[in-house]
Amino acid sequence: MxxxxxxxxxxxxxxxxxxxxxxxxxxxxxxxxxxxxxxxxxxxxxxxxxxxxxxxxxxxxxxxxxxxxxxxxxxxxxxxxxxxxxxxxxxxxxxxxxxxxxxxxxxxxxxxxxxxxxxxxxxxxxxxxxxxxxxxxxxxxxxxxxxxxxxxxxxxxxxxxxxxxxxxxxxxxxxxxxxxxxxxxxxxxxxxxxxxxxxxxxxxxxxxxxxxxxxxxxxxxxxxxxxxDAGWHRQAWTCGLAWLLFAATAGVSMAVLQRRRRVHEDAARAWADAQSASAQKVEAALDGASLGLWEWDMGADFRSVDVRGAEMLGYTSDDKEALNDWRQQIHPEDLPGLDIALAEHLAGNSQRYDIEYRIRHRGGHWVWLQSRGKIVERGADGAPLRMLGTRMDISNRKEAEARIAHLAFYDGLTQLPNRRLLMDRLNHAIAKSARTANHGAVLFIDLDNFKALNDTMGHDMGDYLLQMVAQRLQQVTRSSDTVARLGGDEFVILLEDLGEDEGAATAGAASVASKVLEALSSAYVLDGHDVRTTPSIGVVLFGAGPHAIGDLLRHADMAMYEAKADGRATWRFFDPRMQQALDASAALEADLRLALIRQQLYLSYQPVVDRAARVTGVEALLRWAHPQRGEIGPTEFIPQAEKSELILELGEWVLEAACLQLVHWAASAQTAHLTMAVNVSARQFRQPGFIDQVLMVLQRTGADPRLLKLELTESMLLTDMDDVIGKMAALRGHGVGFALDDFGTGYSSLRYLKLLPIDQLKIDRSFVQDMLHSRHAASIVRAIVNLAYSLDLAVVAEGVETREQWSALEAIGCTAFQGYLFDRPAPILDADSMVGYASLHA
Incomplete structure (x- = not known):
């Protein structure tokens, strides 16, 4: 200065x-x-x-x-x-x-x-x-x-x-x-x-x-x-001399003060060293015990946590606001217990506060903490003012306990419930069924030839196969179902809430068994090789009556062995009365699959004639020549095919066979004009690739699409009408015609009739057979004929068996007929068989 x-x-x-x-x-x-x-x-x-x-x-x-x-x-x-x-x-x-x-x-x-x-x-x-x-x-x-x-x-x-x-x-x-x-x-x-x-x-x-x-x-x-410069030089020397005098005085004073300061510092250092040594001991003890300190100023309702305690939750000691908001971070399920423990200590009923709870980490996951503390300061009135305590991260201990509990109730290889947990859940399921009258089922699954595969490829590959089986079983069951492993290659599925009706429960259990059979029969890729194994499944139902756990498992095991005795790769119910029907159904489906492979199916054709009894077209009808049972009608095997995906294969085969017949007839002038009507099932029509399938069959066979007529039933119109109309319009654009079969038996056809791109209505045979005996039936037939003509649609009467029916239909204006009066469905071998039935009219 x-x-x-x-x-x-x-x-x-x-x-x-x-x-x-x-x-x-x-x-x-x-x-x-x-x-x-x-x-x-x-x-x-x-x-x-x-x-x-x-x-x-x-x-x-x-x-x-x-x-x-x-x-x-x-x-x-x-x-x-x-x-x-x-x-x-x-x-x-x-x-x-x-x-x-x-x-x-x-x-x-x-x-x-x-x-x-x-x-x-x-x-x-x-x-x-x-x-x-x-x-x-x-x-x-x-x-x-x-x-x-x-x-x-x-x-x-x-x-x-x-x-x-x-x-x-x-x-x-x-x-x-x-x-x-x-x-x-x-x-x-x-x-x-x-x-x-x-x-x-x-x-x-x-x-x-x-x-x-x-x-x-x-x-x-x-x-x-x-x-x-001489003027300011004098002033500079005067200031310099004054500064030297001040510096000398200040130096002496500072020396005295410095000596006193060193004395005080030495004393403070000695006290700090003692405090540091004590703190180091406490720090070492806290580090060794992995403890963090917390302090709660209850008057200000502020809670502070040291560095270790903050790091347990991903925070630093500077994140005071987040650390103070500790109640909002505690798991909702653990908060009531914490409040009870804290209230007990504050009331003086416990010597210390001790609780384990989950608290949310900064990263979002939950951390288990053990928190202990006690009141260290109270007011004059005895009210608690300050609490001091420790916290410890016990997540590893909790995880180890959960792992031990998991090993006690779950299979170590597949992570599925083991026998102990299965027995517990089965006991609860039986008690629940007794209260609610809902049925349940137990499926006992054993892998066929697993021992041979295990011995051939080694136990490691066998264990990997069991893990893949467990995954597939979980994929085909509901989350509420229990999939357990009893040991070896034996698995059990517990199904609950299958309904009060025994028939519906049986069907539900059969459906799950079919899915399990299909899923486990698919190939497994083990060490670069495709390995196939099949399951044998035993099924037993339980309902409102008394059931013993051991009896249910034994009955399911017996049904499983019955499945193995019947050739493996199948499932069997324990109930003998149901088993017969299920066996017949399964055998019919299996035979039907073999019939497609062995060409046991063929088409019969029933002619459609005009007023002069001239043949204008035919309807293709599927027949099955079973080698042991003889001729099997479609009413027996078509419903079974509808229950499975087999109907799609049958439908494509019928369509291709009919188109090949059209190509055969096109070579003769006498039959080249004949149309072919083919029935299409609802499941076949609703598949996404139906349009492409029909067009590919026409292209592959070379048949004229204008001679092909697809017959639909009114049941198809009940759902997704827009999709039905869209597919019909797309095929109609390529020349394919449509007929509405069994018209009059449904309840929704009149509502959508004006929207459907159809060419023909077919009067159901029940109305034709009753029209001579029932005034109402005759009125319905007359109304259908008049409706068809008003909409510019052709009409065909099905089930014409007598001349009287034919004459009555002609009298009300019907121009096309189909029935036993003209011919029964039969294979057509040559063009001469389809000339006509003029003699009948004479």
């Missing part, structure tokens, strides 16, 4: 001198300008007088000039020149000559103006007068002044006062010697007064407006820098 003060004082001193010198330069400027204006005025007066009196002689001129000299101060002499210098040509210009020496050490300055009629008038200025004018503006003896041109040539110069300079130097010498010593003083004074003296110089361009001077002049003022 002292240095800044001295430096600032120096700057102020220099600025003050510069400002004063600038003002002095202004004064010199104004004085010299005023003097030059007087000289110009005198020269102008002389020029006017000489110009007015041309007869004035030398005496006259001398008297005139002497009077002007006395009138203008500072002018030594006025001269009239008869001939002027060539440079003096402008009559309004005032010309200044350079100083010239008129005597040793004496220099004159001359100002000249051109006179009229040639010649000039000059004024010689008095150097002493000008020197006095300029020196009067100097406020210090060490100052010098000068008048120079812009080019730097000096016109006038006033040096510093040497007497005053010596006086100032003596004063400075005395001061410097007093403070610096003789040798240093001589060096400083030599630098101050020597040839290399530094000076502060201020220059000002003179304002000579109106003088018309032939050159520009500059006023320069200079002063010794050493003299200026």
């Amino acid at each position: 002292m240095g800044y003060f001295v430096w600032n004082e120096r700057q102020l001193l220099i600025a003050s001198n510069v400002e004063r010198m600038r003002l002095q330069a202004l004064i010199i400027d104004e004085n010299l300008t005023h003097q030059l204006e007087g000289v110009r005025s005198a020269l102008n007066s002389a020029r006017r007088t000489l110009a007015a009196d041309s007869a004035c002689g030398n005496d006259c001129r001398r008297i005139l000039l002497q009077s002007l000299e006395r009138a203008v101060p500072g002018v030594r002499a006025l001269e009239v020149l008869t001939t002027a210098e060539p440079a003096v040509s402008d009559p309004d210009m005032l010309y200044m000559s350079l100083p010239y020496e008129v005597a040793p050490g004496v220099f004159n300055l001359k100002l000249t103006m051109a006179a009229p009629g040639g010649g000039a008038v000059s004024a010689v200025l008095n150097p002493a007068y000008l020197d006095a004018v300029m020196r009067s503006a100097l406020y210090a003896p060490d100052m010098n002044s000068a008048i120079t041109e812009n080019s730097g040539r000096r016109m006038l110069y006033v040096p510093a006062d040497p007497v005053a300079m010596r006086r100032e130097a003596a004063i400075a010498d005395t001061f410097v010697r007093r403070h610096l010593g003789s040798r240093l003083a001589e060096s400083v004074l030599a630098g101050t007064t020597g040839a290399g003296e530094r000076r502060l110089v201020v220059q000002r361009s003179m304002r000579l407006a109106g003088l018309r001077l032939d050159r520009a002049l500059v006023v320069s003022l200079g002063r010794s820098q050493a003299v200026i």
